[in-house]
Ligand SMILES: Nc1ncnc2c1ncn2[C@@H]1O[C@H](COP(=O)(O)OP(=O)(O)OP(=O)(O)O)[C@@H](O)[C@H]1O
């Protein structure tokens with residue numbers, strides 16, 4: 001078993017109907033337990049990379065993948081969807097959160113107990129929103145709910161497609177503290193794609209990476 | 218000119234979210250509203266755009282009261298790019314996105330399409346017009362919605378949390394383009410601005426400071 005959580009080598013991805021690949025010959029290594037923040041220009045393929053690592057490509061979104069991609073020591077396609085060790089927070093969480101109360105959302109998405117849900121909501125300062133329908137929350141609060149749902153599933157790999165641009169400094173700090181706590185409890189690797197990350201909080205992550213440096217041939 | 222005069226708002230059955238907000242935006246002015254999560258930024262922008270109507274007070278856009286002016290008239294004065302721009306996309310292709318509904322607001326499809334393409338290319342989105350907008354990245358979708366808004370030549374443009382999907386550099390250059398063309402701009406965000414606005418306001422618990 002390798003000590004890498006993510007190993008991508010010579011990865012090339014092309015969507016059907018698209019004349020050229022999204023990216024070519026991408027290489028990325030993330031060690032177990034690391035918290036890596038990835039940034040890069042609009043439309044360069046960051047979401048596509050996360051889709052590949054999460055197994056969404058090609059299982060749900062069709063695309064041609066070439067090269068090596070090992071996630072937690074396995075080929076991603078071998079994880080059974082129901083008990084996947086990967087949690088994914090998509091950019092469009094408005095489409096991913098069920099239209100129920102905040103508490104019901106967390107139970108439905110994570111299978112956690114009411115008391116666990118209660119505790120995490122308090123930690124995130126969302127206690128007052130517990131009974132409120134999640135679509136009535138502001139976008140930033142919805143992002144915290146999505147993070148809580150992901151962490152309650154106790155994943156070994158957490159993939160985040162932009163959370164911090166929608167979080168104010170205080171919420172950003174709460175989010176990072178919660179992730180930190182999860183990383184201390186068991187080995188959790190985090191790969192977050194972010195356009196905006198608070199400078200004040202960079203001491204809470206392992207390193208930042210520029211997407212463009214991953215595809216240099 | 219956009220003028221909010223002692224505007225109050227609450228969602229049905231909910232607590233008061235906007236509490237007596239007054240502000241004015243002149244043509245070619247860049248107004249930045251900074252505030253924490255749930256302070257009411259999205260709600261306030263939607264009030265300025267006429268998407269929501271004040272429960273008390275009023276919003277005037279170029280003298281038009283948003284409660285009394287139909288959307289197709291308001292559209293010639295003010296446009297808004299939502300925090301989740303994907304929820305605003307209507308076309309099956311970028312081409313359709315550009316011209317959707319423009320004849321209803323009294324514009325010519327050909328010139329709207331031309332302006333749309335010019336803005337899109339200026340913003341660095343180079344996909345062919347036959348591309349389905351849903352296939353673009355979130356940042357590109359934000360730029361597509363913005364280009365479609367601008368192609369309709371409103372006088373004021375409202376951007377809700379534009380850092381979502383765009384890096385600070387791209388956003389700064391987009392704002393420069395808009396400013397140089399004389400648009401009145403209102404940006405709402407939970408982050409400190411990376412450029413200097415004409416007015417930097419703070420929204421806390423639905424109140425402006
Ligand atoms: N559709 C809705 N129904 C009921 N309440 C709502 C609705 N939308 C927003 N609210 C409430 O209004 C308040 C302000 O929300 P708003 O979305 O305007 O905040 P915001 O400043 O834009 O926050 P963020 O930075 O997270 O985007 C919040 O308490 C929110 O829960």
Ligand SMILES: [Mg+2]
Pocket residue numbers: 138139140258259260300377378
């Ligand atoms: Mg908002």
